[in-house]
Amino acid sequence: xxxxxxxDYGTPQAEHSPLTLEELRxxxxxxEWTDADADALRKAEPFFRKHAEEMVDSWRARIAKQxxxxxxxxxxxxxxxxxxxxxxxxxxxxWVIDAAVRPHDQAWLDYQEEIGLRHTPAKKNKTExxxxxxxxxxxxxxxxxxxxxxxxxxxxxxxxxxxxxxxRLEEAWTKCVLLHVALWSRPYTREGLW
Amino acid sequence: xxxxxxxDYGTPQAEHSPLTLEELRxxxxxxEWTDADADALRKAEPFFRKHAEEMVDSWRARIAKQxxxxxxxxxxxxxxxxxxxxxxxxxxxxWVIDAAVRPHDQAWLDYQEEIGLRHTPAKKNKTExxxxxxxxxxxxxxxxxxxxxxxxxxxxxxxxxxxxxxxRLEEAWTKCVLLHVALWSRPYTREGLW
Numbered sequence: 001x002x003x004x005x006x007x008d009y010g011t012p013q014a015e016h017s018p019l020t021l022e023e024l025r026x027x028x029x030x031x032e033w034t035d036a037d038a039d040a041l042r043k044a045e046p047f048f049r050k051h052a053e054e055m056v057d058s059w060r061a062r063i064a065k066q067x068x069x070x071x072x073x074x075x076x077x078x079x080x081x082x083x084x085x086x087x088x089x090x091x092x093x094x095w096v097i098d099a100a101v102r103p104h105d106q107a108w109l110d111y112q113e114e115i116g117l118r119h120t121p122a123k124k125n126k127t128e129x130x131x132x133x134x135x136x137x138x139x140x141x142x143x144x145x146x147x148x149x150x151x152x153x154x155x156x157x158x159x160x161x162x163x164x165x166x167x168r169l170e171e172a173w174t175k176c177v178l179l180h181v182a183l184w185s186r187p188y189t190r191e192g193l194w
Numbered sequence: 195x196x197x198x199x200x201x202d203y204g205t206p207q208a209e210h211s212p213l214t215l216e217e218l219r220x221x222x223x224x225x226e227w228t229d230a231d232a233d234a235l236r237k238a239e240p241f242f243r244k245h246a247e248e249m250v251d252s253w254r255a256r257i258a259k260q261x262x263x264x265x266x267x268x269x270x271x272x273x274x275x276x277x278x279x280x281x282x283x284x285x286x287x288x289w290v291i292d293a294a295v296r297p298h299d300q301a302w303l304d305y306q307e308e309i310g311l312r313h314t315p316a317k318k319n320k321t322e323x324x325x326x327x328x329x330x331x332x333x334x335x336x337x338x339x340x341x342x343x344x345x346x347x348x349x350x351x352x353x354x355x356x357x358x359x360x361x362r363l364e365e366a367w368t369k370c371v372l373l374h375v376a377l378w379s380r381p382y383t384r385e386g387l388w
Contacts, residue, residue, distance in 0.1 A: 023262075026260070026262040027333055027334070027337050029260055029262075030260065030262070030263060030334055030337040030338055030340065030341075031337040031338075031339070031340035032340045032341060032344065032345075033340070066220070066223055066224065068217075068220040068223075068224070069224060120387060121387075135386070135387050137387065137388055138376075138379055138383050138387055138388050139221055139376045139377070139379060139380070139388055140221070140224055140376075142336065142372060142375055142376035142379055143221050143224040143225040143372060143373060143376045144224055144225075145225070145339075145372050146224065146225035146226045146227070146368070146369050146372055147224075147226060149343075149368060149372075150226065150365055150368060150369070151226075171344055174340070174343060174344060175340050175344070178336060178337060178339050178340055178343075179337060181336055182332075182333045182334075182336035182337040183333070185332055185333060185336055185379070185382075186333070188379075188382075188383050188384060188387045188388070189332050189382050189383060189384065190382060190383065190384055192329070193314060193315075193329050193331065193332055193382045194331055194332050194333055194382070
């Protein structure tokens with residue numbers, strides 16, 4: 001794999017999650033994530049490797065069209081920071097693949113904390129030394145689950161061998177992205193309320 | 195309609211949302227909520243009125259089975275606070291109906307702020323003078339979108355006249371609950387990060 005700048009998965013540069021693995025299991029139970037979901041996504045690994053960038057492009061196109069979403073990628077000159085966007089995009093594409101295939105172990109959990117932080121003043125812009133706004137507001141992160149869940153259906157439709165397999169994959173992907181956003185919400189949250 | 199205790203929709207008792215209606219439209223655009231979604235849900239109003247309680251019962255059954263979820267309804271004696279649970283349930287059932295049929299106007303927006311607050315120390319327990327823990331942690335609120343999105347499929351399957359209509363309804367319901375949780379996350383969030 002080509003080295004992706006700032007992609008600190010499984011390295012000491014990634015933040016340590018304050019959640020224990022036992023607490024992660026509780027969260028998985030809540031979203032109803034099971035081994036069958038993990039298997040369904042992992043089986044579709046070739047699909048995700050092939051289409052991850054297209055998926056990200058489709059989400060990025062939506063962001064570009066909505067000024068209230070595009071603004072979090074804009075530099076002090078009022079223009080989109082293309083260097084920042086390009087760097088973030090590579091990690092975004094890698095996230096799609098990781099989301100589908102990585103086991104939910106300590107390295108995975110820690111990297112979700114890292115991703116969450118990179119959407120907040122604690123770490124946004126830091127990796128690239130960029131000067132875009134220092135947060136992607138939480139309400140947009142949650143609302144963007146619309147496109148990441150429903151906007152993915154057109155892609156996943158090509159991923160299964162039959163309607164049942166596609167349904168299975170849609171459910172697994174839905175739970176998967178919900179679990180991610182639940183974890184990413186941590187650094188946004190007031191003490192004791194997460 | 196029978197009066198539901200603590201159901202302050204459209205009354206001065208409900209908190210005022212800090213979001214403007216224009217900002218709400220941005221959030222709707224992000225989740226890709228359209229008039230067609232509103233129409234699809236409103237058309238299914240008889241279905242929602244008939245099945246809202248069953249839907250809530252199915253979610254409540256999941257909560258009861260998971261100690262990390264059930265604990266937020268437990269009193270100081272270590273037992274579920276049944277009075278509190280019964281009072282909250284009536285409003286939960288009403289929420290399902292409101293979610294499907296109410297227009298997204300100022301009263302609706304304000305009541306989402308109120309519901310969010312009632313999951314946090316600001317207002318949890320207050321309406322019933324209960325003594326359960328003072329928060330439902332945000333990560334569980336987000337993760338429980340699994341059951342409220344996917345666990346609803348078995349109900350919605352009965353709500354449409356054909357597969358296409360059921361799909362339409364599932365998409366509308368998915369966007370609808372995402373939008374609600376995005377709004378409910380407000381009082382959990384650190385200053386400036388929502």
